[in-house]
Amino acid sequence: MAKCKSVEFTIPSADGGRDGKLNWMMLSPCLYVGYVDIWSRYLPQCVFESPSLKSFDGTPIKINYCFRGRCEIMLNAGATTFVVGDELAVDYGTSCEGRQAFFYPTAEYEGIELVIFPSDTAEGEVYPYLGKELVKGLLDKFEGRNIPYINVPDARIRRCMEDFRDDILSRADERLIATDVYRLLLLLKELTFEVDKRRTFCTPSQVEIAKKTVEIITRDLSKRHSAGDLAAAFGVSESSLKNYCRAVFGKGYxxxxxxxxxxxxxxxxxxxxxxxxxxxxxxxxxxxxxxxxxxxxxxxxxxxxxxxxxxxxxx
Known part of the structure; x- marks a missing residue:
């Protein structure tokens, strides 16, 4: 049975607990899927420097599902939002790339990421796995959009993501992984990509204040910092500071x-x-x-x- 190329990274924990890991399986240079299970706020530089994960030319379709935790998504439009447990995010050219775009506020995250580089030059490698019409149909859904699609998926997509997790961790045959990909795209074809009106968006300055608040607190935990004192230092109201922290970290101050x-x-x-x-x-x-x-x-x-x-x- 054929095996697709795989690569694994160990990610040190933020609090000295058990280490996390990234498991990637590459079906081709322009199609790969990964399992993420980390206990850290940032990914180490080695992940972005790995020759095994060098990106194919072009804008990727990124499909992410979060089992547990919280992940920041920086948008090209200038705002930031967050994917949390049991949410699906589908993006095509609306969010930032690079290391600065990967931040996990609660220092825990488990999820699946599927990356597809649609390209005429890549048809021979990508479309035998996916079907050209499914990739094009997904791209058409982003016509006129400037934010990713983020919402809670139905039970079928959730089961598909669980299959991805099981098959990646067991290093299953590439044809089984390809079947998972094809099934997921068929399920995504049924979605309308309507905007989730409940979604919270933050400005870069709001996110920065929330992150700096945590930096100050963690610098010396023996000290007690009131929300009022920190808010005054940042020149915002106490209620604003608390709202920023809740939006970024998903918890009250x-x-x-x-x-x-x-x-x-x-x-x-x-x-x-x-x-x-x-x-x-x-x-x-x-x-x-x-x-x-x-x-x-x-x-x-x-x-x-x-x-x-x-x-x-x-x-």
Whole structure:
């Protein structure tokens, strides 16, 4: 049975936990599909420098499905939006390219990406897998559009994405992967690509304020920063700052900070260089009892039990 070319990257975790990975399968230089499972906010430079993923000339069709997490999409029109769990995004020339266009606000993301480079010179490689009319039909849907299509798909598309995940991870025969691609495009043919009026769009400055807020908070977690103080530093209202953070990170200001603190606490517990009292102070709790209560609320287990479980797992 034939096997298509595959490449895998290990992506270090943002909080010292388990590493993530990217698994790509290339059916041709202008048609490939990838499985993404990462615990990081950014992709490392090595992914973009890999000769295995050098792009075919032309504008790609990018089809993404998010199983879990949150991914930023920077639009050529100047705004930013986000794909979250159980959403499908289809794009043709409306979003930015390059490393700066890949940001995962919550430092976790699992999804599928299908990349197709439609081109007259590529017909011999692409269309035997897809059918020329399906590719053209998808391109026609972007006539006059300046934003990607993003919406919650139906159960059939969801099952198709699950098949992609299973087949990529098992390094299935290329004909099976091609069948998955063909099936997906047939399902996309039925979509009208109507605009999701509930979608949130942010300006670059709003996104930048939200990101800088997190940078300030994470720089020294032992310090407490009120939303009012940070908002004043950025010259915006407190409600605006909170709205920007919710739009970018998908959580309220206080929930976002609590998650950052608890993820760091878990990293430090696993690392084992500090006592629980020191870790509590490190992440901004003067009282160990309050720290334990917050840790239990987020991780569903007390710090000592979390430490014991991870120690046992390493033996």
């Amino acid at each position: 206080h929930d976002m900070i609590a998650e950052i603190r608890m993820r760091k606490a878990a990293e430090l517990i696993i690392k084992g260089d500090e006592s629980l009292c020191e870790i509590a102070e490190h992440v901004g709790y003067q009282s160990q009892s309050r720290f334990s209560k917050a840790f239990l609320k987020y991780h569903k287990v007390l710090p000592m039990e979390y430490k014991r479980r991870n120690f046992s797992a390493m033996i």
